Amino acid sequence: MAETTTKTHSVTVAHRQLALSWAGVTDVGHRRETNQDSFYAEYPLFVVADGMGGHAGGEIASQSTVTRLEALVSAGEVGREAIENALELAVGDIAAHPETTDEGTGTTLTGVFLEVDGDDARWVALNIGDSRVYLLRDDRLVQVTTDHSVVQELITAGKISPEEAEGHPYSNVITRAVGASELTAPDYVLIDIQVGDRFVICSDGLTKELTDYGIQHFLREHSTPGPAVDAMLAAALENGGRDNVTLIIVQVDDSSSTESTSAE
Known part of the structure; x- marks a missing residue:
């Protein structure tokens, strides 16, 4: 497996x-014929869609959803209202697609x-469905x-x-989604930005195979995003890879003594 590339971007917050x-990485897993996951990871937006x-x-x-959100980054319009407008457009794209039957x-x-x-600056987490954002x-x-x-x-x-939820017969049934119907706005959670924070954004293909403790273990073992992403993916596949597996890791470090860089 090729090593995952880590990208960087500098940002000034309160003169710091x-x-x-x-x-980020996505993999079809061991049991699915196609990969129905998509992800987008470019400053300032990091999302996973299952x-x-x-x-x-x-x-x-x-892919329709991610494409609409990617356009926001290109236009420099990332924000809650712009995201909801983009998701409305994605709903239309999904409904109109000739293969959406x-x-x-x-x-x-x-x-x-x-x-x-x-x-x-602050982080805004958004969510529709059962893919997750974790914060270490x-x-x-x-x-x-x-x-x-x-x-x-x-629950x-x-x-x-x-504990009972993990083996429940309705464990894969979600109550909200972006799809060919009227859109329900995402839930938002506001998070202050702190040095040392590490986010894991993932589809349930990861959490089916790794417990929260397992996720924390690999974050402790690997101090940078690329190796941590690779280790979690490898563990999820080794543990069964029953679904498509997608994850992004984002972390915040102090760069006051380094030159401002932005990786393309």
Whole structure:
């Protein structure tokens, strides 16, 4: 497996220069014939989309969504309103595509973007579906996003435990998606930017094979995004690779003593 490339970008927050670095990868896994996941990782937007639907539907849905969001970065318009407008367009693209024949066609979407206002900046996590954003801060891993799924609703209602959710027959049933129907806006979580933070953005193909502890283990073992991404992917495939596996790692370092760079 070729080593994943790590990209970097510098940003100034409150007169302090920070270095963002990231790497992402997607793999079809061992049991799927096609890869219905898509991802986009370029400053300031990092997202994963996990498609679903018969024939080529899932791949169309995830790629259509990512393509619309990629255009925002190219236009320099990344923000909550622009993202929702882009997702509305993606819904139209999915519905109009000649190969979208399955009423269940759609995609999850999750990720983070950096919202900059003058010298201030903060992360905004967004989520539709059951793909996830995790944050490792002060050596503690937390799930930032909340799954839009039947089992999460059962957990919230106290009807099942998180442990019971893993083997639940409805574990793959999500309650919100970007698809050929009216769009529901993403959930947003605002996160202050701190040196040392590391985000893991992933489809459920990773979390089916790695526990939260496993994710934290590989972050501890590898201090930069590329090797950490490669190690998590290898572990997910070794543990079964039952689904497409996609993940991005983004981290924040102090670069006040380094030259400002931006990798293309």
